[in-house]
Amino acid sequence: MNVEDAINFANTLVQQQTDKPLSTPQTLIIRQLWLNRELTYLSIALANGYTEDYIKQVGSKLWKTLSAKTALGEKVTQENFKVVFERRWNLQPPTPIIDNHFVGRESEIATLIAKLRGDCRVLILTGITGIGKTAFAGRLTAELLGNFPESIKINFDHYQNTDFASVAALILTGSGEILTPEDRNNSQLLFNWIVTRLENNPYLLVIDSLEFILKGNGDFHDEYWEKFFNYLLSANSCRSRIIITSQDLPQELYIIGSRYPTYWHYEPLKGFTDIEQLEFFKQAGLDIGTDLDKSDSRTYLKRIGAAYEGHPLALRVITGEIISHPFHGSIVAYWKKYGHEIKKVEQSQEEEKVKSDHDEMRLDRYTSSLQRAVKDRVEKTFKRLANDVPNAYFMLIFGSVYSYPVGENFYFNTLETLGLGEEDQYAVLNTLRDRYLIEEMIDDNNDYLLRQHNLIRTVALEHLKNSKNGK
């Protein structure tokens, strides 16, 4: 049982007991005590900007929840939890980690699942960066597991070779084929091979961030891609399904797709609805109050959600700030300090609305103004981090050189070269995780990895360049 297993184990139990996932400070306590038995509540509090009393309180409540009859049913304490966890965990098979924080989008999911179980062969999800395309595709994949037990994922955020042959080779080896070096260079052979394979076998192929294999004008770099989609959409039958995410709708794909309306579907993703926004804040650990209470915090959250039009990434980094030091979840305190920024966003969104009178133009402007607002939001978060926790800021910008997800070790090594001791290294990593500036993932090999969202990474890279230029 490693630390992530322990956190997941506790999370499952706490969720069953309280209907809420492990909170940030709860996770912190488990993580740090698990990794270092010598730590005290005081040292955890100090390293993470909490008071000792607060951490003590969170800790004792956590052990109580875990000790409940319907949870572990035995006394769990700071001293014995590791032993108890391991003993109990070994008695049950480990549960796979699924993103249990996924919020909303229920009717879209139901509609699209029905389509993919039906005739729809190619589904393309579009929307600006951070709007939730990857998360949505992941959710669809999980739902479709029963129909398509084998899924193959290609993510162009991390994959450098965009020519058809290398990607086709990747898909084929992913589906268990063995390729010779000659095969790998023969585009036509790979093409025939792959389309036959997909036609006759039920694979779920997920192509994430397709925009990276498009040229500026929205056409494919490699004409084989066009052939590929043309073939699969016009084939008499095709047992596989393809889910694509992309920031823009590829022009060529649109033209091909429109010829086969029953076999393809195009779904632009928008931000969360009002209700989903509140649900999202709640899942992230904020106290949203109830419908009846007209509390300030609920009103502020609604305004924050609306100002960013329910954009998940923007809301996520804001939540990260509210949860962390010095606000510790106080929405009102956050608003007092930064409410003026939200008001400014509200204002500029309002101006855009007035300026654009045609619907189409409005949509365009709206999108780009939201995009600007989101990037601006990320910039602000970076600046604050640089002030509040400089080491975390340095780690964040150095981390941008990893264009693909990496193990924790990469981060620890960098932090070590920055001269940080072990405890501080964990504290930095936790800060970045808590503020949602790095995301955790489990890859196909069940390895625990860290990654930066594209938008976060883009901003981080800019900061890194500027810092090198001495700005």
Ligand SMILES: Nc1ncnc2c1ncn2[C@@H]1O[C@H](COP(=O)(O)OP(=O)(O)O)[C@@H](O)[C@H]1O
């Ligand atoms: N429905 C959702 N529920 C909870 N979190 C979400 C949801 N959609 C997106 N997110 C979160 O928002 C961030 C951006 O989402 P992502 O899927 O990476 O966007 P995109 O692929 O469009 O750039 C991620 O941290 C993701 O976990």
Ligand SMILES: [Mg+2]
């Ligand atoms: Mg994505």
